[in-house]
Amino acid sequence: MSDDSASSSRSQSPSNPFSSRNVRPGAIPFLFAADESLAQLAGRLQTARWWGEIVGPHGSGKSALLASLTPQLAAAGRRSLHISLHDGQRNLRAFADDLSTIDRQSVVIVDGYEQLSWLSRWRLKRLCRQKDCGLLVTSHTPVGLPRLYTMQPTLETAVRIVAGLVDLQRGPIQRADVERLLALRAGNLREVLFDLYDLYEERRAPRA
Amino acid sequence: MTAPVLNLQLHEGRKSYQAGETLSGEYRVASCDLGDLRAIEISVLWYTEGKGDEDLAVHYFERLSLDDSQVLDLERPRRFSTVLPNSPLSYEGVIVKICWCVRARLFLARGREVVEERLFQLGDVPAARAVLP
Numbered sequence: 001m002s003d004d005s006a007s008s009s010r011s012q013s014p015s016n017p018f019s020s021r022n023v024r025p026g027a028i029p030f031l032f033a034a035d036e037s038l039a040q041l042a043g044r045l046q047t048a049r050w051w052g053e054i055v056g057p058h059g060s061g062k063s064a065l066l067a068s069l070t071p072q073l074a075a076a077g078r079r080s081l082h083i084s085l086h087d088g089q090r091n092l093r094a095f096a097d098d099l100s101t102i103d104r105q106s107v108v109i110v111d112g113y114e115q116l117s118w119l120s121r122w123r124l125k126r127l128c129r130q131k132d133c134g135l136l137v138t139s140h141t142p143v144g145l146p147r148l149y150t151m152q153p154t155l156e157t158a159v160r161i162v163a164g165l166v167d168l169q170r171g172p173i174q175r176a177d178v179e180r181l182l183a184l185r186a187g188n189l190r191e192v193l194f195d196l197y198d199l200y201e202e203r204r205a206p207r208a
Numbered sequence: 209m210t211a212p213v214l215n216l217q218l219h220e221g222r223k224s225y226q227a228g229e230t231l232s233g234e235y236r237v238a239s240c241d242l243g244d245l246r247a248i249e250i251s252v253l254w255y256t257e258g259k260g261d262e263d264l265a266v267h268y269f270e271r272l273s274l275d276d277s278q279v280l281d282l283e284r285p286r287r288f289s290t291v292l293p294n295s296p297l298s299y300e301g302v303i304v305k306i307c308w309c310v311r312a313r314l315f316l317a318r319g320r321e322v323v324e325e326r327l328f329q330l331g332d333v334p335a336a337r338a339v340l341p
Binding site: 015016018021 | 255257262307
Protein backbone atom coordinates (compact mmCIF):
# COMPACT_ATOMS: atom_id res chain seq x y z
CA MET A 1 0.00 0.00 0.00
CA SER A 2 1.29 3.46 -0.68
CA ASP A 3 0.29 6.17 1.74
CA ASP A 4 -0.32 9.31 -0.27
CA SER A 5 -1.92 11.25 2.57
CA ALA A 6 1.38 12.68 3.74
CA SER A 7 4.57 13.87 2.13
CA SER A 8 7.68 14.76 3.99
CA SER A 9 11.28 15.70 3.62
CA ARG A 10 14.06 15.74 6.12
CA SER A 11 17.49 17.32 6.11
CA GLN A 12 20.62 15.20 6.56
CA SER A 13 20.12 13.01 9.61
CA PRO A 14 22.43 10.90 11.76
CA SER A 15 19.57 8.46 11.73
CA ASN A 16 20.10 4.74 11.56
CA PRO A 17 17.62 3.50 8.92
CA PHE A 18 16.86 0.50 11.12
CA SER A 19 15.89 2.53 14.21
CA SER A 20 12.46 1.92 15.74
CA ARG A 21 10.90 4.96 14.11
CA ASN A 22 11.75 3.60 10.68
CA VAL A 23 10.83 -0.05 11.15
CA ARG A 24 7.91 -0.06 13.60
CA PRO A 25 4.60 -1.46 12.35
CA GLY A 26 3.07 1.10 10.04
CA ALA A 27 6.35 2.80 9.15
CA ILE A 28 7.01 0.29 6.40
CA PRO A 29 4.15 -0.51 4.05
CA PHE A 30 3.20 -4.17 4.18
CA LEU A 31 4.62 -5.95 1.15
CA PHE A 32 2.33 -8.42 -0.56
CA ALA A 33 3.13 -11.01 -3.18
CA ALA A 34 2.43 -9.81 -6.72
CA ASP A 35 -1.06 -11.33 -6.90
CA GLU A 36 -2.29 -9.90 -3.58
CA SER A 37 -3.27 -6.46 -2.38
CA LEU A 38 -4.50 -4.67 0.69
CA ALA A 39 -7.80 -3.91 -1.01
CA GLN A 40 -8.38 -7.62 -1.70
CA LEU A 41 -7.63 -8.42 1.91
CA ALA A 42 -10.02 -5.74 3.16
CA GLY A 43 -12.67 -7.12 0.80
CA ARG A 44 -12.23 -10.63 2.20
CA LEU A 45 -12.50 -9.28 5.73
CA GLN A 46 -15.71 -7.45 4.87
CA THR A 47 -17.15 -10.60 3.28
CA ALA A 48 -16.43 -12.43 6.54
CA ARG A 49 -18.45 -9.75 8.40
CA TRP A 50 -15.16 -8.25 9.69
CA TRP A 51 -14.11 -11.40 11.47
CA GLY A 52 -10.71 -12.85 10.72
CA GLU A 53 -7.34 -14.07 11.89
CA ILE A 54 -3.83 -13.28 10.71
CA VAL A 55 -1.55 -16.18 11.52
CA GLY A 56 2.23 -16.27 11.57
CA PRO A 57 5.31 -16.77 13.72
CA HIS A 58 7.14 -14.14 15.80
CA GLY A 59 8.41 -11.18 13.82
CA SER A 60 6.79 -12.22 10.56
CA GLY A 61 4.94 -8.93 9.98
CA LYS A 62 1.52 -9.53 11.56
CA SER A 63 1.49 -6.17 13.35
CA ALA A 64 2.73 -4.44 10.19
CA LEU A 65 -0.17 -5.92 8.26
CA LEU A 66 -2.61 -4.79 10.95
CA ALA A 67 -1.19 -1.26 10.79
CA SER A 68 -1.64 -1.23 7.01
CA LEU A 69 -5.18 -2.59 7.27
CA THR A 70 -6.42 -0.12 9.86
CA PRO A 71 -6.83 2.82 7.41
CA GLN A 72 -8.79 0.49 5.11
CA LEU A 73 -11.19 -0.23 7.94
CA ALA A 74 -11.62 3.48 8.60
CA ALA A 75 -12.26 4.08 4.89
CA ALA A 76 -15.00 1.45 5.06
CA GLY A 77 -16.62 3.31 7.96
CA ARG A 78 -15.48 0.92 10.67
CA ARG A 79 -14.13 2.16 13.99
CA SER A 80 -11.08 0.21 15.15
CA LEU A 81 -10.43 -0.63 18.78
CA HIS A 82 -6.81 -1.75 18.82
CA ILE A 83 -5.69 -3.99 21.69
CA SER A 84 -2.05 -5.02 21.81
CA LEU A 85 -1.24 -7.80 24.27
CA HIS A 86 2.20 -8.27 25.79
CA ASP A 87 3.99 -10.42 28.31
CA GLY A 88 1.40 -13.14 28.44
CA GLN A 89 -1.64 -11.00 29.23
CA ARG A 90 -4.32 -13.63 29.84
CA ASN A 91 -7.39 -11.41 30.02
CA LEU A 92 -8.84 -8.11 28.79
CA ARG A 93 -9.61 -6.46 32.15
CA ALA A 94 -7.27 -3.56 31.31
CA PHE A 95 -9.39 -2.82 28.24
CA ALA A 96 -12.83 -3.13 29.83
CA ASP A 97 -13.62 0.58 29.48
CA ASP A 98 -12.72 0.58 25.80
CA LEU A 99 -14.68 -2.60 25.14
CA SER A 100 -17.76 -1.08 26.77
CA THR A 101 -17.90 1.49 23.94
CA ILE A 102 -18.00 -0.89 20.96
CA ASP A 103 -20.98 -1.03 18.65
CA ARG A 104 -21.87 -2.58 15.29
CA GLN A 105 -19.56 -0.17 13.47
CA SER A 106 -16.59 -1.33 15.52
CA VAL A 107 -13.88 -3.81 14.74
CA VAL A 108 -12.03 -5.10 17.79
CA ILE A 109 -8.43 -5.77 16.80
CA VAL A 110 -6.39 -7.96 19.14
CA ASP A 111 -2.67 -8.23 18.40
CA GLY A 112 -1.29 -11.28 20.20
CA TYR A 113 -4.63 -13.06 20.67
CA GLU A 114 -3.00 -16.40 21.51
CA GLN A 115 -1.98 -14.98 24.88
CA LEU A 116 -5.59 -14.78 26.06
CA SER A 117 -7.01 -17.62 28.13
CA TRP A 118 -9.71 -19.80 26.61
CA LEU A 119 -12.31 -18.08 28.79
CA SER A 120 -11.20 -14.58 27.78
CA ARG A 121 -11.37 -15.54 24.11
CA TRP A 122 -14.84 -17.00 24.55
CA ARG A 123 -16.06 -13.88 26.36
CA LEU A 124 -14.62 -11.59 23.71
CA LYS A 125 -16.20 -13.55 20.86
CA ARG A 126 -19.54 -13.56 22.66
CA LEU A 127 -19.32 -9.80 23.22
CA CYS A 128 -18.51 -9.17 19.56
CA ARG A 129 -21.43 -11.36 18.46
CA GLN A 130 -23.79 -9.57 20.85
CA LYS A 131 -22.67 -6.17 19.56
CA ASP A 132 -22.64 -7.42 15.96
CA CYS A 133 -19.17 -5.97 15.50
CA GLY A 134 -15.98 -7.22 13.88
CA LEU A 135 -13.13 -9.15 15.46
CA LEU A 136 -9.71 -9.23 13.83
CA VAL A 137 -6.85 -10.97 15.59
CA THR A 138 -3.23 -11.94 15.10
CA SER A 139 -1.94 -15.19 16.46
CA HIS A 140 1.00 -17.56 16.17
CA THR A 141 -1.35 -20.48 15.54
CA PRO A 142 -4.87 -20.77 14.09
CA VAL A 143 -7.57 -19.83 16.61
CA GLY A 144 -10.71 -20.81 14.75
CA LEU A 145 -11.64 -17.50 13.11
CA PRO A 146 -11.91 -17.10 9.33
CA ARG A 147 -8.35 -17.15 7.97
CA LEU A 148 -7.55 -13.76 6.51
CA TYR A 149 -3.83 -14.16 5.90
CA THR A 150 -0.99 -16.53 6.69
CA MET A 151 2.37 -14.85 7.04
CA GLN A 152 5.11 -16.47 4.98
CA PRO A 153 8.23 -14.33 5.23
CA THR A 154 10.68 -15.05 2.45
CA LEU A 155 14.15 -13.88 1.58
CA GLU A 156 12.73 -11.81 -1.25
CA THR A 157 10.30 -10.07 1.11
CA ALA A 158 13.11 -9.35 3.56
CA VAL A 159 15.31 -7.98 0.78
CA ARG A 160 12.50 -5.75 -0.50
CA ILE A 161 11.94 -4.37 3.00
CA VAL A 162 15.62 -3.67 3.57
CA ALA A 163 16.04 -2.21 0.09
CA GLY A 164 13.34 0.30 1.03
CA LEU A 165 15.53 1.46 3.91
CA VAL A 166 19.07 1.39 2.51
CA ASP A 167 20.81 1.15 -0.84
CA LEU A 168 21.83 -2.50 -0.98
CA GLN A 169 24.16 -1.85 -3.90
CA ARG A 170 26.26 0.90 -2.39
CA GLY A 171 25.43 1.11 1.32
CA PRO A 172 27.04 -0.60 4.29
CA ILE A 173 24.38 -3.33 4.23
CA GLN A 174 24.26 -5.85 1.43
CA ARG A 175 21.89 -8.55 0.26
CA ALA A 176 24.21 -11.26 1.63
CA ASP A 177 23.80 -9.74 5.11
CA VAL A 178 20.03 -10.03 4.88
CA GLU A 179 20.30 -13.61 3.66
CA ARG A 180 22.69 -14.61 6.46
CA LEU A 181 20.68 -12.93 9.21
CA LEU A 182 17.35 -14.26 8.00
CA ALA A 183 18.74 -17.80 8.20
CA LEU A 184 20.27 -17.07 11.60
CA ARG A 185 16.99 -15.70 12.93
CA ALA A 186 14.90 -18.48 11.38
CA GLY A 187 12.73 -16.09 9.39
CA ASN A 188 12.07 -13.58 12.18
CA LEU A 189 12.11 -10.31 10.22
CA ARG A 190 11.85 -8.15 13.32
CA GLU A 191 15.03 -9.67 14.78
CA VAL A 192 16.74 -9.30 11.42
CA LEU A 193 15.96 -5.58 11.42
CA PHE A 194 17.30 -5.26 14.98
CA ASP A 195 20.49 -7.03 13.92
CA LEU A 196 20.82 -4.76 10.92
CA TYR A 197 20.64 -1.74 13.22
CA ASP A 198 23.77 -2.98 15.00
CA LEU A 199 25.51 -3.94 11.77
CA TYR A 200 24.79 -0.51 10.31
CA GLU A 201 26.31 1.16 13.38
CA GLU A 202 29.43 -1.00 13.05
CA ARG A 203 29.93 -0.27 9.39
CA ARG A 204 28.74 3.28 8.89
CA ALA A 205 31.40 5.81 8.04
CA PRO A 206 32.62 7.89 10.99
CA ARG A 207 30.97 11.30 11.15
CA ALA A 208 33.23 14.13 10.06
CA MET B 209 -3.30 19.62 -9.22
CA THR B 210 -0.05 21.10 -7.91
CA ALA B 211 1.03 19.89 -4.49
CA PRO B 212 1.59 22.60 -1.90
CA VAL B 213 5.22 23.43 -1.23
CA LEU B 214 6.41 24.15 2.29
CA ASN B 215 9.73 25.94 2.38
CA LEU B 216 11.54 25.90 5.74
CA GLN B 217 14.87 27.60 6.39
CA LEU B 218 17.05 28.24 9.41
CA HIS B 219 18.63 31.69 9.33
CA GLU B 220 22.02 31.75 7.66
CA GLY B 221 21.63 28.06 6.92
CA ARG B 222 22.95 27.18 10.35
CA LYS B 223 23.15 23.56 11.35
CA SER B 224 24.58 23.81 14.84
CA TYR B 225 23.85 25.87 17.94
CA GLN B 226 24.96 26.10 21.54
CA ALA B 227 22.65 25.90 24.54
CA GLY B 228 21.11 29.30 25.30
CA GLU B 229 21.53 30.55 21.75
CA THR B 230 18.59 31.84 19.76
CA LEU B 231 17.46 29.66 16.90
CA SER B 232 15.54 31.54 14.25
CA GLY B 233 14.23 30.84 10.82
CA GLU B 234 11.33 31.28 8.49
CA TYR B 235 8.88 29.28 6.47
CA ARG B 236 6.48 29.96 3.65
CA VAL B 237 3.87 28.07 1.73
CA ALA B 238 3.58 28.10 -2.03
CA SER B 239 1.08 26.62 -4.48
CA CYS B 240 -1.49 26.10 -1.77
CA ASP B 241 -5.20 26.67 -2.24
CA LEU B 242 -6.45 28.46 0.86
CA GLY B 243 -9.63 26.43 0.69
CA ASP B 244 -7.54 23.30 1.17
CA LEU B 245 -5.60 24.58 4.15
CA ARG B 246 -6.63 23.63 7.66
CA ALA B 247 -3.64 24.62 9.78
CA ILE B 248 0.10 25.16 9.88
CA GLU B 249 2.26 24.07 12.78
CA ILE B 250 5.85 24.94 13.48
CA SER B 251 7.72 23.25 16.28
CA VAL B 252 11.24 22.92 17.64
CA LEU B 253 11.65 19.56 19.27
CA TRP B 254 13.99 16.77 20.20
CA TYR B 255 13.45 13.06 19.89
CA THR B 256 15.42 9.94 20.58
CA GLU B 257 16.20 7.30 18.04
CA GLY B 258 17.39 3.77 18.57
CA LYS B 259 16.31 0.16 18.78
CA GLY B 260 13.84 0.58 21.61
CA ASP B 261 11.03 2.89 22.67
CA GLU B 262 11.46 6.47 21.62
CA ASP B 263 11.04 9.71 23.51
CA LEU B 264 10.09 13.16 22.26
CA ALA B 265 9.56 16.62 23.72
CA VAL B 266 8.47 19.84 22.08
CA HIS B 267 10.45 22.92 23.09
CA TYR B 268 8.63 25.50 20.94
CA PHE B 269 5.26 25.29 19.24
CA GLU B 270 3.11 27.60 17.19
CA ARG B 271 -0.08 26.78 15.33
CA LEU B 272 -1.95 28.85 12.79
CA SER B 273 -5.47 27.62 12.28
CA LEU B 274 -7.76 28.17 9.30
CA ASP B 275 -9.22 31.32 10.80
CA ASP B 276 -5.78 32.88 10.98
CA SER B 277 -4.80 31.81 7.48
CA GLN B 278 -7.80 33.53 5.95
CA VAL B 279 -6.11 36.84 6.56
CA LEU B 280 -2.59 35.65 5.87
CA ASP B 281 -0.49 35.91 2.78
CA LEU B 282 0.94 32.41 2.91
CA GLU B 283 3.64 33.13 0.38
CA ARG B 284 5.07 35.80 2.64
CA PRO B 285 7.84 34.32 4.82
CA ARG B 286 6.76 33.86 8.42
CA ARG B 287 9.47 34.02 11.03
CA PHE B 288 9.94 32.07 14.22
CA SER B 289 12.57 32.13 16.92
CA THR B 290 13.26 30.51 20.25
CA VAL B 291 16.02 30.39 22.84
CA LEU B 292 17.41 26.88 22.95
CA PRO B 293 17.55 25.08 26.31
CA ASN B 294 20.56 23.73 28.18
CA SER B 295 19.59 20.13 27.64
CA PRO B 296 19.31 17.59 26.23
CA LEU B 297 22.25 18.11 23.91
CA SER B 298 22.38 16.36 20.57
CA TYR B 299 24.04 12.99 20.86
CA GLU B 300 24.88 10.42 18.26
CA GLY B 301 25.24 7.26 20.30
CA VAL B 302 25.23 3.70 19.11
CA ILE B 303 22.22 2.48 21.08
CA VAL B 304 20.42 5.79 21.30
CA LYS B 305 20.65 9.12 19.53
CA ILE B 306 19.20 12.47 20.55
CA CYS B 307 18.14 14.53 17.57
CA TRP B 308 16.90 18.13 17.47
CA CYS B 309 14.87 19.47 14.61
CA VAL B 310 12.58 22.21 13.43
CA ARG B 311 9.43 20.66 11.99
CA ALA B 312 6.80 22.43 9.94
CA ARG B 313 3.51 20.67 9.17
CA LEU B 314 0.86 21.75 6.75
CA PHE B 315 -2.55 20.22 7.43
CA LEU B 316 -4.77 20.03 4.37
CA ALA B 317 -8.28 18.93 3.54
CA ARG B 318 -9.06 15.19 3.46
CA GLY B 319 -6.36 14.41 6.01
CA ARG B 320 -3.47 15.26 3.72
CA GLU B 321 -0.33 16.59 5.27
CA VAL B 322 2.98 18.08 4.16
CA VAL B 323 5.92 17.90 6.55
CA GLU B 324 9.31 19.56 6.36
CA GLU B 325 12.09 19.06 8.88
CA ARG B 326 15.45 20.69 9.41
CA LEU B 327 17.75 18.84 11.75
CA PHE B 328 20.32 20.76 13.73
CA GLN B 329 22.97 20.04 16.32
CA LEU B 330 22.61 21.41 19.84
CA GLY B 331 25.93 21.49 21.69
CA ASP B 332 29.00 19.56 20.58
CA VAL B 333 28.96 16.22 22.34
CA PRO B 334 31.21 13.92 20.28
CA ALA B 335 29.61 11.03 18.45
CA ALA B 336 30.11 7.56 19.88
CA ARG B 337 31.33 4.67 17.79
CA ALA B 338 30.47 1.00 18.00
CA VAL B 339 33.12 -1.10 19.73
CA LEU B 340 33.85 -4.19 17.69
CA PRO B 341 34.41 -7.47 19.52
